[in-house]
Amino acid sequence: LASPDGSTRPTIFAEMTALAQSTGAANLGQGFPDGDGPEWIREIASAAIRDGANQYPPGRGIPELRQAIAAHQLRHYGIELDPEREVLVTAGATEAIAAAVLAFAGPGDEVVTLEPFYDSYAAAIAMAGAAHVTVPLVPGPDGFRLDSAALDAAVSERTRLILLNTPHNPTGTVLSRDELQLVADAARRADALLVTDEVYEHLTFDGDAHTPVATLPGMAERTLTISSAGKTFSLTGWKIGWIAGPAELIEAVTAIKQFLTYAGGAPFQPAIARALVDGDADIAELRDSLSARRDLLVAGLREAGFEVVVPGGTYFVCADAAPFLAEGDDGAAFARALPGRIGVAGVPISAFCHEGSAAAQALSSWVRFTFVKDERTLRTAVERLRELG
Ligand code: PMP
Ligand code: GLN
Numbered sequence: 001l002a003s004p005d006g007s008t009r010p011t012i013f014a015e016m017t018a019l020a021q022s023t024g025a026a027n028l029g030q031g032f033p034d035g036d037g038p039e040w041i042r043e044i045a046s047a048a049i050r051d052g053a054n055q056y057p058p059g060r061g062i063p064e065l066r067q068a069i070a071a072h073q074l075r076h077y078g079i080e081l082d083p084e085r086e087v088l089v090t091a092g093a094t095e096a097i098a099a100a101v102l103a104f105a106g107p108g109d110e111v112v113t114l115e116p117f118y119d120s121y122a123a124a125i126a127m128a129g130a131a132h133v134t135v136p137l138v139p140g141p142d143g144f145r146l147d148s149a150a151l152d153a154a155v156s157e158r159t160r161l162i163l164l165n166t167p168h169n170p171t172g173t174v175l176s177r178d179e180l181q182l183v184a185d186a187a188r189r190a191d192a193l194l195v196t197d198e199v200y201e202h203l204t205f206d207g208d209a210h211t212p213v214a215t216l217p218g219m220a221e222r223t224l225t226i227s228s229a230g231k232t233f234s235l236t237g238w239k240i241g242w243i244a245g246p247a248e249l250i251e252a253v254t255a256i257k258q259f260l261t262y263a264g265g266a267p268f269q270p271a272i273a274r275a276l277v278d279g280d281a282d283i284a285e286l287r288d289s290l291s292a293r294r295d296l297l298v299a300g301l302r303e304a305g306f307e308v309v310v311p312g313g314t315y316f317v318c319a320d321a322a323p324f325l326a327e328g329d330d331g332a333a334f335a336r337a338l339p340g341r342i343g344v345a346g347v348p349i350s351a352f353c354h355e356g357s358a359a360a361q362a363l364s365s366w367v368r369f370t371f372v373k374d375e376r377t378l379r380t381a382v383e384r385l386r387e388l389g
Contacts, residue, residue: 016335026344028371032376048268069276077214089242090243091261092228092230093226095260095261099254100243103356108158109129111128114165115352135150139363146183160193170347172312173312188384196226199226204313225245226241231285233279237276240268241358290371316370320365346367369381
């Protein structure tokens with residue numbers, strides 16, 4: 001029972017969480033909040049269970065949630081969607097990504113992503129039998145930025161789709177409008193579809209606003225936008241995600257989704273529908289508190305001696321562990337030893353790269369830490385990181 005990359009290993013996130021648990025380490029590895037989402041949203045789901053929302057919901061999602069997703073896209077970004085035909089509810093963003101890749105890419109096709117990339121991208125592309133081509137994001141004075149020459153080299157007439165991610169896991173990069181325009185131009189030149197994973201859309205800092213690719217001129221017709229309530233409302237275990245875009249593309253994704261999960265999350269759907277309509281204050285509070293926690297961790301990592309790229313968004317900060325590597329070690333060896341050594345868990349950036357790729361080599365000493373943990377956990381981690389010096 002091997003996964004598409006031929007390995008039977010658990011994902012790096014599961015591995016690091018298990019390691020953090022067995023060593024009692026502060027878990028800055030897997031990106032999930034260590035608190036609950038807002039109580040009023042959880043209450044709606046509890047009431048829905050009491051009131052009988054316990055059988056299969058409609059495969060495309062309950063109408064109330066599809067309407068709320070369409071209203072959210074309109075209110076925040078001016079994107080107009082028909083909730084009947086242009087919105088599909090999925091089992092988290094993960095299912096949306098897999099269903100979109102399986103719907104549009106197959107043997108002989110190329111799918112382009114940034115590198116480092118979220119781990120499920122490589123698996124979904126492999127399941128589809130397509131080839132995975134990447135555009136490295138390499139750190140410079142302005143953070144991890146898109147290289148337009150690398151983008152042009154990667155996108156060709158063989159490109160079936162570009163699977164983009166902004167705000168970006170693991171680097172925390174929020175792609176600028178100019179960078180997005182480069183991607184949009186490349187997609188149009190290659191006549192490729194754009195699938196954008198925007199699960200961290202609301203988690204941006206320093207007034208750095210997220211721009212959905214679908215809002216760029218002429219892009220709505222070739223763009224599918226993915227997001228998830230897990231990140232926006234700190235309810236990652238509910239696995240309520242969605243994908244939105246042109247009706248005929250959503251129809252193709254629905255055809256795949258119905259044989260992946262068919263439907264899911266019946267009692268969570270009405271709760272997320274209300275959250276998307278009435279939850280803006282909760283989103284603002286999360287963004288502000290996350291921004292403060294980012295500052296705490298960035299300062300702690302710097303004091304401990306790491307080089308850090310300050311993230312514009314997401315749950316994550318990337319740090320170069322080069323000063324702390326033992327002879328012959330890389331970031332992966334460092335990250336695997338760290339919980340036992342000082343009681344802190346992180347994830348090596350190489351886990352988000354193809355083995356031996358240019359990005360993997362350039363980032364071989366880098367580690368990702370998450371700051372979506374309570375302040376006490378972060379302070380404990382920062383104190384322990386000082387022991388490295
Ligand atoms: N995309 C990215 C970039 C992510 O970071 C994550 C979760 N960490 C997902 C997708 C998966 O989202 P979900 O839990 O909604 O499936
Ligand atoms: N997306 C989370 C992360 O990047 C983990 C989710 C998972 O474990 N699949 O840490």
